[in-house]
Each structure stands twice: as structure tokens, then as C-alpha cells.
Amino acid sequence: MRSSNQERSGGTGTADGGQPGYADRVYRSAAGVIGGVLLLVVAGWLGGDAVVRGSGRTPWLAAAALLLVVPLVVAFTVRPAVYAGAERIRIRNPFRTVTLPWSAVDQVRSSYSTELFAADRKFQLWAIPVSIRARKRAVRQTNRARAAGDEPYGTQGLRRRPNRPSHPALGGSGGDTVLSWADQAVAELRELAGQHPATDDQPPAAPRVRWSYEVIVPAAVGAVALLVLLATGG
Known part of the structure; x- marks a missing residue:
């Protein structure tokens, strides 16, 4: 949850x-x-x-x-x-x-x-x-997806899907950076x-x-x- x-x-x-x-x-x-x-x-x-x-x-x-x-x-x-x-x-x-x-x-x-x-x-x-834990989880999900050459939301085996910015100006890097909920809200x-x-x-x-x-x-x-x-x- x-x-x-x-x-x-x-x-x-x-x-x-x-x-x-x-x-x-x-x-x-x-x-x-x-x-x-x-x-x-x-x-x-x-x-x-x-x-x-x-x-x-x-x-x-x-x-x-x-x-x-x-x-x-x-x-x-x-x-x-x-x-x-x-x-x-x-x-x-x-x-x-x-x-x-x-x-x-x-x-x-x-x-x-x-x-x-x-x-x-x-x-x-x-x-x-x-949540530092959620922030670290989002970083790990992004790193795994980039290492595999996949989109972060395509990563298998993850029960949670942290938010990601809709635009690079919001902190994204070409739309492929996953953010925790708090960071997305900010x-x-x-x-x-x-x-x-x-x-x-x-x-x-x-x-x-x-x-x-x-x-x-x-x-x-x-x-x-x-x-x-x-x-x-x-």
C-alpha cells in the first residue's frame, strides 16, 4: 500500500x-x-x-x-x-x-x-x-530499468509503481526518471x-x-x- x-x-x-x-x-x-x-x-x-x-x-x-x-x-x-x-x-x-x-x-x-x-x-x-525508503526504491527502479534498456514502468517483479514527472522540467531525464510520491508532488x-x-x-x-x-x-x-x-x- x-x-x-x-x-x-x-x-x-x-x-x-x-x-x-x-x-x-x-x-x-x-x-x-x-x-x-x-x-x-x-x-x-x-x-x-x-x-x-x-x-x-x-x-x-x-x-x-x-x-x-x-x-x-x-x-x-x-x-x-x-x-x-x-x-x-x-x-x-x-x-x-x-x-x-x-x-x-x-x-x-x-x-x-x-x-x-x-x-x-x-x-x-x-x-x-x-519517505527516504520510497525515494531509494524509486532510484533503484530507475537504475534497473536503464541498465536493462527498458522503460521504468516495464520493469518486472515490482509491486509498486512510483510516479514519474510528465516533463523533464519537473525533474525527469527524458521522461524516464521515476520519482517517489513526495518528490513527484513537490x-x-x-x-x-x-x-x-x-x-x-x-x-x-x-x-x-x-x-x-x-x-x-x-x-x-x-x-x-x-x-x-x-x-x-x-
Whole structure:
């Protein structure tokens, strides 16, 4: 199973003035979503059982722990996503959502994590985790195919098919270089940013940042309640 995936939606959002806002590309970690759902199931099972069948202070402790844990699990596993549109990019991280036009993007890079630079600010792209293992696997597949004189996708005996750039400008070498999913996503984001360079007569707009209070507030309430219950326990 691939650790990440790229979704393509049929509809688009709208920006100011009725222009297309967010296009069809949505990047998110499939492994993160699946892991988060499993954690939520386990937490709900154990915590719910403690709330229903517990005695004394146990139900209150379990309820406070669930109020703390559930928002954090959702924030770090299910919530992260990157929406790449025709005019702008929206980065949904665990505790905040950042929206900025492509003209404001200076660089997108991927080393041990995926990062976007705009002016003097750096934003992590939680939805596009870097897998060194997947990167090495893509290099091995490319090298084997080139040694055999075949196309990378013609290589036999491989259960996974990493992505490859559709154009040499995206990092390909004549269209025969296989990329891991994260590197392919970064290449596509770089291409979109390169199509909208900043101009001197119109400085790039500042990023819009919205904090995810729907995650922060319940987690903070749960943490305070849990600390109070533990501090006052006999």
C-alpha cells in the first residue's frame, strides 16, 4: 500500500471575483489517514468503555482524556492536506491553515521534510511526508530499468509503481526518471509556482493564516480538565 496519495476532485472552489480558486489536486498522506482512523477507533473503544463501565472518577478521567486525545489525533493524521489550485495553494496543517497565491511562493523543497518558502517565512507541508525508503526504491527502479534498456514502468517483479514527472522540467531525464510520491508532488507544486512568477509592479500578497480553533480549543479544555482531575484526585 502506498503511504501517500494524490486525490483529484471533480469540482473547484471559487476565489474573489468569481475566478477559480482551488483546482483538482489534493495531496494527503493515505498512511496518516488510515493510522489516524485506527487510533480513533481504539481510543473510542477503550475510552468509551471506561466512561460507560467505569466507577468513581474513572469516567471523568476517561472523558477528559478523550477530549484531549481525539482532536490531537485528528489534527496530526486526518486533517493535514495540501490543496493546489490554478491560482493559489492552501496548506492545511494540524493547527493552522495557510493560503497564499502562487506568485508569493519563493521555493518548494523536499529533503527530510517538505517545506514551502514565501518571503521570509517557512511553512511545513505536513500532508506530504518524505519517505527516504520510497525515494531509494524509486532510484533503484530507475537504475534497473536503464541498465536493462527498458522503460521504468516495464520493469518486472515490482509491486509498486512510483510516479514519474510528465516533463523533464519537473525533474525527469527524458521522461524516464521515476520519482517517489513526495518528490513527484513537490515537482508538481514547483511547476505551478513557476507558472505564476511575482512581478515588480504587483508585489506578492501576504499569506493568510487561520488558526484551527476547532482543534485547539477542545484539546486545551481536555488538557485542563485532565490536569485538574489528576491534581485533585485522592
